[in-house]
Amino acid sequence: MTGTEEPAETVEAEIVTPTPTPEGNGRKIAIDAGHQAHGNSEQEPIGPGASQTKAKVASGTTGRTTGVTEYQLNLDVALKLRDELEARGYEVYMIRETNDVDISNAERAQLAAESGSDILIRIHANGSDNTSVAGALTMAPSTANPYLSQEMIAECQKLSQCIITAFCASTGANNQGVYQTDEMSGLNWCSIPATIVEMGYMTNQEEDTRMQTADYQQQMVTGIADGIDQYFAS
Numbered sequence: 461m462t463g464t465e466e467p468a469e470t471v472e473a474e475i476v477t478p479t480p481t482p483e484g485n486g487r488k489i490a491i492d493a494g495h496q497a498h499g500n501s502e503q504e505p506i507g508p509g510a511s512q513t514k515a516k517v518a519s520g521t522t523g524r525t526t527g528v529t530e531y532q533l534n535l536d537v538a539l540k541l542r543d544e545l546e547a548r549g550y551e552v553y554m555i556r557e558t559n560d561v562d563i564s565n566a567e568r569a570q571l572a573a574e575s576g577s578d579i580l581i582r583i584h585a586n587g588s589d590n591t592s593v594a595g596a597l598t599m600a601p602s603t604a605n606p607y608l609s610q611e612m613i614a615e616c617q618k619l620s621q622c623i624i625t626a627f628c629a630s631t632g633a634n635n636q637g638v639y640q641t642d643e644m645s646g647l648n649w650c651s652i653p654a655t656i657v658e659m660g661y662m663t664n665q666e667e668d669t670r671m672q673t674a675d676y677q678q679q680m681v682t683g684i685a686d687g688i689d690q691y692f693a694s
């Protein structure tokens with residue numbers, strides 16, 4: 461076909477691809493990656509008006525096999541959870557994005573509420589003297605909690621239940637349920653619904669190793685985000 465002077469068909473250079481900007485869903489989530497590089501053993505009351513005190517920030521546990529610190533694992537998962545929630549249209553407030561902070565548990569609870577967030581998700585990993593123990597749990601205040609209203613306690617319990625159910629569905633982790641406690645400063649000082657997610661046991665060789673893989677971290681993040689979706693849907 462030589463000699464033809466037909467110009468090659470020009471392809472429209474500008475290909476318009478819609479950028480994935482999810483509609484905001486009007487919900488704001490505070491995420492607290494538990495602990496920090498250095499604990500703070502100064503004492504603070506475990507709740508408003510409490511005479512009982514606890515360390516401002518405990519040092520957390522360490523991976524028995526991996527040697528990874530809990531504060532690092534918590535931060536790694538918290539940052540991935542932030543990305544997942546933003547992709548689902550949530551606004552996110554991070555209590556910390558580095559390990560080099562000094563923020564007490566009571567302050568974290570208060571910062572979360574002051575940020576205008578609807579709920580607070582506290583990310584932790586567990587430890588046990590019994591290295592065969594594995595599984596996940598969430599923590600919520602009991603109905604006997606002296607620092608929180610019954611309405612707030614019920615919301616914390618509902619949030620905790622939604623998250624542990626979805627977390628274990630996504631990860632296949634052993635479901636240790638919702639652990640009720642009135643000793644957690646970061647729950648007792650919180651004026652918005654809050655839960656503590658204990659993702660797994662760093663003292664268990666298998667779970668410690670699994671929690672360091674990108675695949676399992678994504679399963680954990682998906683589970684927590686699914687639980688948050690279900691909390692607001694119910």
Ligand SMILES: [Zn+2]
Binds near residue numbers: 521530584
């Ligand atoms: Zn912890």
